[in-house]
Amino acid sequence: MRKAVMVSLLSFSAAAHTSDISTYIVNGSDANVGDFPSFASLFYEDDRQYSTRSFCGATIINDYYVLTAAHCVAADSSQLPHITVAASLQNENNYAPLTYPRVIEYYIPNGFENERDILWPDDIAILKLDRSIGRGDLYSSLNFSKDRGFTVADRFIAVGHGKNDYLEVPAANSPNLQEVELTYIDNATCIAALGTNISDKQICFDGADDGGDKDSICSGDSGGPVYYQENGTGPRIQVGVASFGFERCGDRTKAVTSVFTDVYDYKSWIDNVITGNVSPTYYIQVQNGQRVLVDPTTVTQTSSGSSGSSGSSGSSGGSASIISLLGLLFISLMRHCSRVHMSCSSNYLRSQN
Incomplete structure (x- = not known):
């Protein structure tokens, strides 16, 4: 900014x-950051690398739910098993891997479309965390x-x-x-x-x-x-x-x-999500040591890395194309970013468009 x-x-x-x-x-x-207690950041972290820069912002609703844009999490499903949420980071150089809650459920409105030509309607999402983020009810x-x-x-x-x-x-x-x-x-x-x-x-x-x-x-x-x-x-x-x-x-x-x-226009939807009255768009399960993304509508599962979380200093990408080829390029380039310590997040936000 x-x-x-x-x-x-x-x-x-x-x-x-x-x-x-x-x-x-x-x-x-x-x-x-003390002036904005609800602010949070989305990071990528798996057992091979972690991002040293966030790929999107977010805000804390309460200890287990955060609010963000749908396009931040709708572009590349292969990355969803490995998203963490860091609260109140003044400086991203202080990001500490293995310490932040992971996302276990993703909620996206049915009306959302990840399309530039129609200006991303209903571009909002709620993420449920696997443990308390420790900021209370905001x-x-x-x-x-x-x-x-x-x-x-x-x-x-x-x-x-x-x-x-x-x-x-x-x-x-x-x-x-x-x-x-x-x-x-x-x-x-x-x-x-x-x-x-x-x-x-x-x-x-x-x-x-x-x-x-x-x-x-x-x-x-x-x-x-x-x-x-x-x-x-x-x-x-x-x-x-x-x-x-x-x-x-x-x-x-x-x-x-x-x-x-x-x-303002999403109060009813937000209330229904955080009170358990809406089914998640996706959720994460750990199966055979791997974090697996589950789409309840198709009961198909996408395995992406192990459930462990450690890494070497590097930088992951942000949004990528839903096209599988670009998804593979995203993973490959993100590993390259991890090796050369460069930030790739903005490039992949662009590539989806």
């Missing part, structure tokens, strides 16, 4: 081209009371460990937690900029022009939160889950720089 800028703002009367839209975000300054930090009606005096802050600059090659996420202030854009303006696939279950944002690119979010921030403070003060309440932005983070030619899934 970092600061981006804009010189002239284009407001589109027709839909924006989707070829330069991606499921990620960025831009900001150093944040104090359900009250989710916005279930205010259905829009925001004013210019309200403050919006996005948080994440994503890229600091869209030009970084290879993509390097910020190890230190970043925050950025965003500007709320009403849905009518957002539809004019991005087209009619924008729904009232999505919240759009722009950012201030600081002289280069607009303040924005970027690659690696997906799944993370945007918090709302009424009149710029008071408690930080999460109103959105980071879904997508443009390939050039903070593009100064765009009227909208980032789009979030609106938490």
Whole structure:
């Protein structure tokens, strides 16, 4: 996440081209993780390697459930047996393998489609953990009371460990937690900029022009939160889950720089998941020493590595294509990243598009 800028703002009367839209975000300054107690990060960790950078953000609902974007976990099922969740990491260099809860159940709304052309509808997911994450009940930090009606005096802050600059090659996420202030854009303006696939279950944002690119979010921030403070003060309440932005983070030619899934519209679904009234989309079993992904609708199982967790310093990828060939390339490249100590997460977020 970092600061981006804009010189002239284009407001589109027709839909924006989707070829330069991606499921990620960025831009900001150093944040104090203590100011955002619900923030968490998703990592990859198996018995051969672990990621030294998160591939997506998340937020804690309670000790056993976390909220993130569906596209963060829907692209490559072979990675799902090995996802861990780290709470309150100020600096990702402090990631300690073998210490974090693993995801054992994945919940994704039936309406979610991992498609850029229709702007990722219902891009939200809940992950159940195998043990307590130790942060208590943070359900009250989710916005279930205010259905829009925001004013210019309200403050919006996005948080994440994503890229600091869209030009970084290879993509390097910020190890230190970043925050950025965003500007709320009403849905009518957002539809004019991005087209009619924008729904009232999505919240759009722009950012201030600081002289280069607009303040924005970027690659690696997906799944993370945007918090709302009424009149710029008071408690930080999460109103959105980071879904997508443009390939050039903070593009100064765009009227909208980032789009979030609106938490308010999913209260009933979230409540039903955490009270056990919804069946998981996928769940993990340990069979013969291996963590196995189970799809209840097909009763097919995908084995991916052992249940043990250790590794050498390295970096895993983020999202990858659901096409099996790209899945294999993802695994191969991720092992390569582990050997050469480079971050690949943003590349794979791009490759799904």
